[in-house]
Amino acid sequence: MSPLSLKGKTVGMIPLGCAKNLIDAEIMLGRLAEAGAVVSFEAATSDILIINTCGFIDPAKEEAIRTVLSSHQERESSRRSPIQKIVVTGCLAQRYREDLPSLLPEVDLFLGLDEVDKIAEHVARLLPIDDQGFRRDAISSESRFLPDFSSPRFPLTPSHLAYVKIAEGCNHPCTFCIIPRIRGRFRSRSIASIVREVEEQIARGVREVILISQDSTYFGRDRMRSETAPDASTRGETLADLLCALDEVPGDFWIRVLYTHPAHWNDRLIQAFAAARKVVRYVDVPFQHIADPVLQRMQRGTSEAQLRELLASLRRDIPGVVVRTTFLVGFPGEGEDDFQRLLDFVGEARFERLGVFSYSQEEGTRSARLEGQIPAAEKKRRWEKLMARQKEIVRSRAAESIGRTMRVLVDSPGLARSAADAPDVDGKIFVSPKLPSGKFAEVVIRGASDYDLIARETVCARCA
Secondary structure (H helix, E strand, O other), X not given: OOHHHHOOOEEEEEEOOOHHHHXXXXXXXXXXXXXXXXXXXXXXXXXXXXXEEOOOOHHHHHHHHHHXXXXXXXXXXXXXXXXXXXXXXXXXXXXXXXXHHHHOOOOOEEEOHHHHHHHHHHHHHHOOOOOOOOOOEEOOXXXXXXXXXXXXXXXXXXXXXXXXXXXXXXXXXXXXXXXXXXXXXXXXXXXXXXHHHHHHHHHOOOOEEEEEOOOXXXXXXXXXXXXXXXXXXXXXXXXXXXXXXXXOOOOOOEEEEOOOOHHHXXXXXXXXXXXXXXXXXXXXXXXXXXXXXXXXXXXXXXOHHHHHHHHHHHHHHOOXXXXXXXXXXXXXXXXXXXXXXXXXXXXXXXXXXXXXXEOOOOOOOHHHHOOOOOOHHHHHHHXXXXXXXXXXXXXXXXXHHOOOEEEEEEEEOOEEEEOOOOOOOOOOEEOOOOOOOOOEEEEEEXXXXXXXEEEEEEEEEEOO
């Protein structure tokens, strides 16, 4: 059946999970709109409802299952004819491809990650459904799909903001992570493809481009002849090359890089961050821990000495850099001495931005089989203690910001962000509601409230 049969049908989307998942959702909606479907923001009344799931950790899986069941209940109570079709896509469908069709009979169709770009063909077969010979799933055992600039996107972000996926998959052996088994081996896009996509985004008015992948610092390494060669970071296309190329794209906009790995930073990349005019000096680099015994059990490929040296280099060589990191507490075998070492390090390092996660014992990961699993109550205690330490640091840093002039990007009336704040994960700046959304402005900070700042005076607003 031709995808053109979707003409006049309405499709709703419930995107769950991270920004990488959000791009998949935008591509699916783009393909469906291309095939004639009308994107509806009333999910409950759409002809097709797509639930794009996350399957990384238990809370995400539980959220996905709740969403599916509540959507089914709403569908059953609506008495609409013809009845809505529910399609489940994303990481949960990929991870549990053999189990979900029987466990969730409420779902009309399960699609894996390789079907993102072929969503219209699958949905066209679903409407009207032919029970004879119709499979309720299409999920390959290994994900290989990689979006390109030609993949149509239906934006789900504000018009001034766009995520750009520079690579897909992951090659890291981290013992706590299931992502490589879900998303497949690391595969990079070309710089030319990414530059073209960014140029198109800037042309439509985007003012912040956020580069994402499972490990942005690994970009290009999968194409090198030898990843282990001493000078591998200087051959082929690397993240440093990509940043240099994007810095030449005309326009007034920010480039933000998320999800870097501490093991892959080098002098050339640090120099690229320092020299670029449009790349914000915001380094997102999850350390995960600082105690060597824990890092070794995590198989992070880093040590305390390396992490300390990297942090010192970032702060020394990138003027005004803001470092965001994350730590994982309660990992199997994390002793009280290990946790105290982490607590002391956070107090010493005074990270500008920091997130803390409690370890989740995920089936299928090597760490789930390790001895020394930490009780939930103890994991919670450590999480609370580390967060309390960071909150003290945040308050101190916020007080230091008062009186400073900052350039901000206005996200919505009265709310803005500085270059030091990534959307959804960092703080906000309260500004005058008169400042136009999607534009840059310069403000003076007059107050602080924990993670957020208050700007009561506008120096100038640029309608860039």
